[in-house]
Amino acid sequence: xxxxxxxxxxxxxxxxxxxxxxxxxxxxxxxxxxxxxxxxxxxxxxxxxxxxxxxxxxxxxxxxxxxxxxxxxxxxxxxxxxxxxxxxxxxxxxxxxxxxxxxxxxxxxxxxxxxxxxxxxxxxxxxxxxxxxxxxxxxxxxxxxxxxxxxxxxxxxxxxxxxxxxxxxxxxxxxxxxxxxxxxxxxxxxxxxxxxxxxxxxxxxxxxxxxxxxxxxxxxxxxxxxxxxxxxxxxxxxxxxxxxxxxxxxxxxxxxxxxxxxxxxxxxxxxxxxxxxxxxxxxxxxxxxxxxxxxxxxxxxxxxxxxxx
Amino acid sequence: xxxxxxxxxxxxxxxxxxxxxxxxxxxxxxxxxxxxxxxxxxxxxxxxxxxxxxxxxxxxxxxxxxxxxxxxxxxxxxxxxxxxxxxxxxxxxxxxxxxxxxxxxxxxxxxxxxxxxxxxxxxxxxxxxxxxxxxxxxxxxxxxxxxxxxxxxxxxxxxxxxxxxxxxxxxxxxxxxxxxxxxxxxxxxxxxxxxxxxxxxxxxxxxxxxxxxxxxxxxxxxxxxxxxxxxxxxxxxxxxxxxxxxxxxxxxxxxxxxxxxxxxxxxxxxxxxxxxxxxxxxxxxxxx
Numbered sequence: 001x002x003x004x005x006x007x008x009x010x011x012x013x014x015x016x017x018x019x020x021x022x023x024x025x026x027x028x029x030x031x032x033x034x035x036x037x038x039x040x041x042x043x044x045x046x047x048x049x050x051x052x053x054x055x056x057x058x059x060x061x062x063x064x065x066x067x068x069x070x071x072x073x074x075x076x077x078x079x080x081x082x083x084x085x086x087x088x089x090x091x092x093x094x095x096x097x098x099x100x101x102x103x104x105x106x107x108x109x110x111x112x113x114x115x116x117x118x119x120x121x122x123x124x125x126x127x128x129x130x131x132x133x134x135x136x137x138x139x140x141x142x143x144x145x146x147x148x149x150x151x152x153x154x155x156x157x158x159x160x161x162x163x164x165x166x167x168x169x170x171x172x173x174x175x176x177x178x179x180x181x182x183x184x185x186x187x188x189x190x191x192x193x194x195x196x197x198x199x200x201x202x203x204x205x206x207x208x209x210x211x212x213x214x215x216x217x218x219x220x221x222x223x224x225x226x227x228x229x230x231x232x233x234x235x236x237x238x239x240x241x242x243x244x245x246x247x248x249x250x251x252x253x254x255x256x257x258x259x260x261x262x263x264x265x266x267x268x269x270x271x272x273x274x275x276x277x278x279x280x281x282x283x284x285x286x287x288x289x290x291x292x293x294x295x296x297x298x299x300x301x302x303x304x305x306x307x308x309x
Numbered sequence: 310x311x312x313x314x315x316x317x318x319x320x321x322x323x324x325x326x327x328x329x330x331x332x333x334x335x336x337x338x339x340x341x342x343x344x345x346x347x348x349x350x351x352x353x354x355x356x357x358x359x360x361x362x363x364x365x366x367x368x369x370x371x372x373x374x375x376x377x378x379x380x381x382x383x384x385x386x387x388x389x390x391x392x393x394x395x396x397x398x399x400x401x402x403x404x405x406x407x408x409x410x411x412x413x414x415x416x417x418x419x420x421x422x423x424x425x426x427x428x429x430x431x432x433x434x435x436x437x438x439x440x441x442x443x444x445x446x447x448x449x450x451x452x453x454x455x456x457x458x459x460x461x462x463x464x465x466x467x468x469x470x471x472x473x474x475x476x477x478x479x480x481x482x483x484x485x486x487x488x489x490x491x492x493x494x495x496x497x498x499x500x501x502x503x504x505x506x507x508x509x510x511x512x513x514x515x516x517x518x519x520x521x522x523x524x525x526x527x528x529x530x531x532x533x534x535x536x537x538x539x540x541x542x543x544x545x546x547x548x549x550x551x552x553x554x555x556x557x558x559x560x561x562x563x564x565x566x567x568x569x570x571x572x573x574x575x576x577x578x579x580x581x582x583x584x585x586x587x588x589x590x591x592x593x594x595x596x597x
Contacts, residue, residue: 028407030407074584077587081588083591087546087587090349090538091583093539094580094584097576097580098577102577104573105571105573105574222531222534222535226414226417226418229411230415230418266425266430267422267423268422269422271426273418273422274416274417275415276415277414277418277419278412278419281401281408281415282401282412
């Protein structure tokens with residue numbers, strides 16, 4: 001029972017994180033820097049707990065504040081100076097590397113590239129330590145990540161229905177033209193960036209507390225940032241459940257191959273995944289769910305036409 | 310002040326200079342590709358990884374002479390560059406620019422994982438013990454000196470090729486006006502294919518220099534990739550001279566930062582400098 005539950009938790013958690021990323025990605029801001037926000041969330045909470053005994057709930061507030069500051073520090077100049085496209089992707093890539101290297105360099109405090117474990121609060125007999133945000137039962141975690149995931153989808157929909165989304169879509173098509181009809185480009189972009197960054201930070205906190213282990217290479221840096229970008233692309237960047245489908249697809253692909261071949265071919269899943277990504281971007285840029293919905297809609301239109309005729 | 314000017318700082322500066330030469334060569338191919346085709350190969354460092362494995366296997370496993378193994382590696386990576394362009398980049402040339410960046414990210418995953426499958430995660434090296442050159446109290450590794458020399462020759466060679474040859478002129482012409490040059494009888498697709506192979510060959514040359522100094526393993530691309538991109542962006546993507554200069558700036562930050570603090574701090578400072586520089590000159594330090 002534990003294994004499927006673990007998979008469900010991971011799918012929902014990554015689905016949530018990918019959804020957070022896609023808030024920006026679908027509006028033309030392809031960030032390679034979200035590993036930074038996830039890393040800040042994961043490490044701030046664990047470090048404050050380990051070194052100062054600060055409850056992760058309070059640590060989370062500190063992490064969110066730090067994330068907001070970093071998001072503004074990076075976002076504001078980027079948007080103000082019209083750093084877009086490739087340049088935006090590469091500036092944010094530098095950001096996620098800075099966070100990873102900082103965590104590694106502060107090895108006396110963080111444990112460096114060996115990672116760190118939050119001090120255990122679950123003593124013999126207790127299964128729940130609310131103050132320490134540690135729960136033994138996977139069911140509790142399923143509830144928590146499901147709530148986060150639903151909240152993420154709700155934010156996605158709220159953004160989708162807002163005026164801001166229209167403004168950002170206009171910006172992503174033609175920034176100068178959007179500015180000329182009175183859209184405050186910097187403000188519109190900054191707002192969505194902060195929302196996306198804060199949500200990703202929460203994802204990092206949940207990931208750290210669920211796994212009870214953090215490592216600079218798995219919660220920050222270029223690898224994790226790319227994982228987010230491509231998970232979303234695989235699932236579908238422009239539909240609400242696309243990022244979740246991407247998370248489910250990548251996880252089930254990895255687990256399925258592991259079940260089929262054992263650990264004989266350790267990187268087979270990513271090899272296949274990488275090749276599929278290339279094919280996706282060339283042949284179905286809207287991702288799995290996007291392409292499926294498109295086909296479904298076309299079929300329905302055709303049958304409607306037939307019925308009308 | 311005198312303390313700052315000690316001999317070890319001088320050594321750090323000179324080593325930074327040598328590292329800058331290496332970086333300059335590594336960023337050359339990527340910059341060329343961007344300047345001509347307007348595409349960023351996110352998987353550029355993974356191509357170098359392939360080249361490093363090629364040298365390793367030919368030299369260590371098949372006992373080829375080192376020079377021949379290196380030449381073959383350059384040829385292999387050039388072929389990879391050509392194939393990458395024909396089968397991955399060409400289909401998305403008309404798509405949104407960001408898709409061209411992303412599609413090579415898929416290749417990055419593929420190459421890295423395929424290398425893990427094929428070669429395992431072990432660190433491998435050529436087992437060469439190159440001597441260190443000692444000047445007074447300072448020491449410089451011969452591998453770095455060789456890399457520096459070859460890098461300068463490579464840069465010079467590329468400039469001569471672009472400026473003195475017929476094909477080179479065509480490449481520069483296409484990069485200046487993609488729409489008009491085909492009307493003058495320059496075949497765009499052919500020039501792109503040649504440029505991609507040339508970019509691949511430069512990645513292969515970079516791989517030969519890297520494998521002299523570093524162990525090869527499937528994730529090595531992740532440790533050099535970001536630096537190479539940032540250097541290109543810092544110099545202005547597509548601006549070959551800018552990238553060349555930026556490589557030395559970047560290497561000094563790493564080397565001197567590493568001298569005063571630990572080596573990671575050198576990287577942290579260099580990356581932070583990069584971000585700040587982007588806000589100061591968004592089109593690159595050396596943009597006109």
